[in-house]
Amino acid sequence: xxxxxxxxxxxxxxxxxxxxxxxxxxxxxxxxxxxxxxxxxxxxxxxxxxxxxxxxxxxxxxxxxxxxxxxxxxxxxxxxxxxxxxxxxxxxxxxxxxxxxxxxxxxxxxxxxxx
Amino acid sequence: xxxxxxxxxxxxxxxxxxxxxxxxxxxxxxxxxxxxxxxxxxxxxxxxxxxxxxxxxxxxxxxxxxxxxxxxxxxxxxxxxxxxxxxxxxxxxxxxxxxxxxxxxxxxxxxxxx
Numbered sequence: 001x002x003x004x005x006x007x008x009x010x011x012x013x014x015x016x017x018x019x020x021x022x023x024x025x026x027x028x029x030x031x032x033x034x035x036x037x038x039x040x041x042x043x044x045x046x047x048x049x050x051x052x053x054x055x056x057x058x059x060x061x062x063x064x065x066x067x068x069x070x071x072x073x074x075x076x077x078x079x080x081x082x083x084x085x086x087x088x089x090x091x092x093x094x095x096x097x098x099x100x101x102x103x104x105x106x107x108x109x110x111x112x113x114x115x
Numbered sequence: 116x117x118x119x120x121x122x123x124x125x126x127x128x129x130x131x132x133x134x135x136x137x138x139x140x141x142x143x144x145x146x147x148x149x150x151x152x153x154x155x156x157x158x159x160x161x162x163x164x165x166x167x168x169x170x171x172x173x174x175x176x177x178x179x180x181x182x183x184x185x186x187x188x189x190x191x192x193x194x195x196x197x198x199x200x201x202x203x204x205x206x207x208x209x210x211x212x213x214x215x216x217x218x219x220x221x222x223x224x225x226x227x228x229x
Contacts, residue, residue: 004157036220041225042222042223043119043121043206043220043221043222043223044158044206044208044220045220046217046218046219049217090157090158092157101146101210102148102160102163102171103148103150103158103160103218104160105157105158105159106157107155107156107157108155108156108157
């Protein structure tokens, strides 16, 4: 079955510390991979995506993610977290082909940032 | 590019009432998706349009739910005879043909059924 696992439900980091949010997927073929961020009561904003090519992708707000095929992982990183990064982070996958490219989502990781 | 617009932002309704939400996608996007998100969960796929054609509906979409996209532009999602379990955030997203994801999401409509 196709699924996305975000093992950490909640993470707390101090402002200025580094961050890594984990994402593992189960899929028949290498899917397209995404990270989205959601602030409370808001919609979802795309941070970055991976389709093919360089396995280290850069996104907005200083985030990056690395695709590791052997581990079926797509972990999100940021070298120095800002208080404004506190939000819910979702990893998602979509089929690389086909008509309906619906996203399959993880349950999210809630990030809290201590001053 | 004004983004994806969803209206209303919030809706409180009594159980048994009908509600309708609207989504205006980015104008050049021909794909439109509806998702539902409950607290503490990731979004769940509800339905998908390519232009005006509704090509897939999730089993989550009971017969009380109906979605339309006349003329392949804006879309509406109607829920009839609302139940408390329908309380959720309803998200709309649009994208172009050529790439999956890279979806642009609206801010959502939060439905509360009392």
